[in-house]
Amino acid sequence: MKERLEKLIAAAARDLFSIDTSTKLTRPDENFGDYATNVALQIAPQLEKTPREIADQLQLKLTETLAEYCNNITIAGPGFINIKLKDSALWDQAKAEFARTASGQKIVIEYSDPNPFKILHAGHLYTSVVGDAVANLLDSTGAAVHRVNFSGDVGLHVAKTIWAILFYESDGKLDSDIAWQKVQSLADKPLEEKSNWLSGYYIKGNAAYVDDQNKAKDSINDFNQKIYKIFEVNDHNSSLAQIYWTCRGWSYGYFDKFYERIGSHFEKYYPESGTIELGLKTVREHIGDVFKESDGAVVFNGEDHGLHTRVFITSQGLPTYETKDIGLLIEKWQDYHFNRSIVITANEQAQYMAVVLKAIEQFAPELAKASQHITHGSIRLQGNVKMGSRLGNIIRATEVLDSVNEANTALNGKKDDRVVLGAVKYAFLKQRLGGDIIFDPAESVSLEGNSGPYLQYAYVRAASMLSKTESDTLPADNLQADERKLLLKIGEFQEVQGRAVNELLPHHVCTYLYELAQTFNQFYEGNRVIGNDREAIRVQLVRCYARTLKTGLELLGIPVIDKM
């Protein structure tokens, strides 16, 4: 509807003044109209007329050409043209489906990216929720969306953890047989406990590495190579390898359980270990033309492109994250032949990723061009304090869910995981991507006001009403003011979804859904539906509203509830 009107207005301007405009319609204050355009103000200078004169001429013309959709076109202020839609146009708009703008396209979206052997913290919860919402948005455009997950199953953090297990379980002797016995003895423990056990050793290993206790640094670097070696020779038998594979399995098992709890689903996991060979091969092939050797390492000279210079292969001959990311992108390409590849991470990776993509651009420009990196802020504690495992103030992902569960149970006397998820996801998504999120376990996730449960409750009300009626008549004209206001708001959804997709910003959907639910709650207060003599029309309206709210909540990955 909006695009149609914009085209008609552009056509009118062309007819009247032989001028091309690219003016967009906006949603003005409800007192002015349903749509507004400032086209008269914009073209006035070049036509050397007053905006008011132009607006007058346009008003006459548009009253004619927009007659099918609009019944009132007025001029206000310095020359704004305000348009009021017919009720029938409002109904059409409210019932429209999403435009399938990316139908036939393949999109690979990678997000969440947890590290085995390390803690799954609040930041992982946040990035997962964001990724789900962005993927859902893309899905709504008709594209085939493939959700994948990249996880660091090799690398220094793994060496730190394994080293610490060996060191502390065998009294500093680094005896893998003794450590393996310990690992086996934990077999029957719950996944959560195993995961905590591992992340505890990561913290110890990291501390030892940083402080270089007991010459730990060299020793850990040595273990790093040993772990890469496990993959090189496909070792599943040595006690070190058994410790590695067993603990790795615990981590992945724990991730699966977590994703199930929050409703995330990945089509494929790409472990870093699987990207090494392809990454190394690719980088080595391009030593000379893209990469160069420097101090025994292989680097990409980002400074030539206004970026940082980064190491791709260390002087030990090991691939860094950079090289793994190259292998990963090529592997994704081989798997999917995507039109678009999107990676979501925290802000701190932004400039790093720019270097990797610039390097790829040198030898595979089409891959780099199809790739997009979007980033978000991190979770910070009250008082703008950063979380960090070494600071001992990490909030586990499950702690966030548990604390909200506690608050919700206290509020209404019973536990409901759907409401907890609604509250947490909405709290994270309602903020524009990019900035940090200040998280206070006690207060940040609200259950009232602008919150997930508010939306869920606003749906419950409508669902409850609809269960009490059989009414199924067609919509009618001559809407009353409150009815019209609600229908107008419902009709805004397509525009909001379009904008959220274009900008890959889910918070637009949150903002809109909250306004929509607010409009509905206001309508609900003042207008009886069931048993009213306008029941037929109002039931149609409520159906339309409920459908819109449900679709919106689904885009955000928030559970839709009939009764709560």
Added chain:
RNA sequence: GCGCCUGUAGCUCAGCUGGAUAGAGCGUUGGUUUCCGGUACCAAAGGCCGCAGGUUCAAAUCCUGCCAGGCGCACCA
């Protein structure tokens, strides 16, 4: 030091492809229930939109400088 991001009400944030009186939630104060589910609704108080210039008929929005905070800058991920 260089680069990127951020600065809007007491707090947490929308608004930033320039437009009409700068919005919401929480918190504070005061109201609303014979009636479809009160996790609701209504109202009040609360703003040099970080500061200073510039562009424009029009700037929270665009440009420049400064101040404050965050992130990144070679063998971690």
